[in-house]
Amino acid sequence: EVQLQASGGGSVQVGGSLRLSCAASGFTFDDYIIGWFRQAPGKEREGVICLNNIDDSRHYADSVRGRFTISSDNAENTVYLQMNSLKPEDTAVYYCAAFPARDPAYYTRIYYCDDWSRYNYWGQGTLVTVSS
Numbered sequence: 628e629v630q631l632q633a634s635g636g637g638s639v640q641v642g643g644s645l646r647l648s649c650a651a652s653g654f655t656f657d658d659y660i661i662g663w664f665r666q667a668p669g670k671e672r673e674g675v676i677c678l679n680n681i682d683d684s685r686h687y688a689d690s691v692r693g694r695f696t697i698s699s700d701n702a703e704n705t706v707y708l709q710m711n712s713l714k715p716e717d718t719a720v721y722y723c724a725a726f727p728a729r730d731p732a733y734y735t736r737i738y739y740c741d742d743w744s745r746y747n748y749w750g751q752g753t754l755v756t757v758s759s
Contacts, residue, residue, distance in 0.1 A: 629653040631750030633723045638756040639713055647708040649723030649750060656680060656704040660728045660740045663697065663708045665719035666752070672722070677740035678706060681728045686741035690716075713757045720752035 635647040649661060662677030677686050678697045685697055694712045699705070706723065724746035730736035738745060 629725070629748045631723050631725060631748060633721065633750040633753045635708075636721060636753030636755045638758065641714060641757060641759045643713050643757070644709070644711045645713065645755060647710070647721055647723075647753060647755075649706045649708070651704045651706070651725065654725070654727075654748070657701055658728055659725045660738060660745075661697075661699065661706040661723060661725050662740060662743070662746055663706075664722045664724060664743075664746075665717075665755075666722070667716070667719040670719075674741060674743040674746075675721075676708060679728050679737065679740045681737055684740060686739070710755070713755075715757050715759055718755060718757045720754050722752045723750045724748060 630652045632650040639645055657680050660679045663675045664672050665675050666672040675688050676695050676697045696709045698707045725748040726745045
């Protein structure tokens with residue numbers, strides 16, 4: 628059974644930092660793309676940052692580039708989201724999600740991690756609140 632367990636949310640002041648963790652199980656971690664999404668109150672869910680574990684490629688949304696980083700501990704099947712210089716607009720429920728990195732029809736084709744519609748495994752959310 629595929630499971631993704633997000634943790635690490637909390638309250639922080641503007642300019643502060645938080646690190647979220649996403650522990651994965653039930654699939655071959657090295658063959659998957661892991662991404663972080665967020666949903667702010669009254670807004671649609673958006674893809675924020677992602678990592679392809681096959682080629683180590685990453686994608687950053689413009690709103691977080693330079694402030695957020697994503698890393699992977701493949702031995703622990705865990706992906707981390709390091710969030711620095713947090714802003715009030717970063718307040719949201721953060722979700723980690725995953726999908727297989729390879730096209731099953733064409734094995735040599737590797738998907739881009741920012742193909743946000745392909746994510747089909749989801750963890751529960753963790754709330755991040757940034758206050759001024």
